[in-house]
Amino acid sequence: MKKFFSSFQAPLGMVFAIAAGLIMLMTYVLPLDGLRVIILNVVMIGAAAALVIGVFNLIAVHAKRVKEDSNAFGSVVLILALIITFVVTLLQDFGLYSSALPGADWLLNYIQVPVESALMGVMAVTLVYAAARMVTQRPNIFSVIFVLTLLITLIASTQFGMDSSLGQSIQKFISHGLASGGARGILIGVALGTIATGLRILMGFDRPYGG
């Protein structure tokens, strides 16, 4: 019986996905804004449920690591932090948490934001190292242009560069001329790629829903 129903799962999924995609496309072309809002509201509820499933997946993966690896200290911290944040936020929302104690805002401002800022700092060092390594690992004209542009833009962004008219002109030429032209070219490519991917899904050639 299970096999019988599972044989219908893939074609049904495909029909449902294509129909939903076509209806959504039509709501952008025809005056069907109301229908679009209804569909989007339903999808938003699904996406919120997916977020909860994502959190459970995160817990499952780290619980498995704690079970299998005795050195999984990071996973223990993650699970504890998740439970504490969840409980504190829940109690706060129901008004059962003392305002004198550190709450969800405190956790965000004094734990998450500093940790993410520290990661940003690590990233800055990583990028400088990567730019230096790129010239040795991929010694071609594009790598040299990349690093030279980076250096010129950095110098032009300093007080010394901002004070001189040459520095301002160079920065304007790079950011408003070359960079914005290149960015537009890349974005046209990305937009066309996005359209092609959407159409492949609408035609049923790509099935990212396991069908």
Place this chain on the structure above:
Amino acid sequence: MTTLKLFMILAFAGLMVAFYIIGKRRDARHLRDIPAFYRLKGTVELAVEDGTRVHVAIGRGDVLSPRGASAMVGLSMLRQIARVASDSDHPPLATAGDGLLGILAQDTLRATFNELNLAPSYDPTLGRVTGLTPFSYGAGTMPMIFDDPISANLLIGSFGNEAALITSAGERSQTKTLAGTDNLPGQAILYATAHDPLIGEELYAGGAYMDANPMHEASLHAQDVFRWAIIGLVILLALFGLVQG
């Protein structure tokens, strides 16, 4: 305006179908060389042989926005890699920074395992959500690259600055990294940090180079036609502007 939009979409779809029919009739493929994809094929085969794992990161593109398209390409690549590597000791591992993408990654892997009659060996934790904010996603993926026997990282999806953390983990664990994103700052970061960066629309060409299905190649040709049409239009409008003064 809406009629024009519909006409453009229909023209694009028509071109894709036309190139698909033409492609079916001829044997040879007509694609420009993107060495990164050829190297990826070799890396996946090598990973199967030496018992290591391929890590596919599909990023944190919201499926309800246009950024979701890059994640769809990531899922398509995941399926192709899983078809080759699922039968090995260490099947491919997928990470996502979004709950919905995590479910889609698990579903893609489950469908591929079923397709290969390997359903009993499917493990749901092969598709993982490693973080739900950009930096938590990067930070959550890093230890996985260090701890698992990973030999190659494939970053295909929507990545911002957090991509630097993932590629640096790849560099420190001496694994190959092929990466592409639809995000402009992310592309600049990946150009500097990945071993094989994909620029612009190269990201969307993955399916065609990994032999997903002939429609992928047809859609690349349709994109080329539209790109040249847009370039021509931009030049014409610029000339028109010059003439008008």
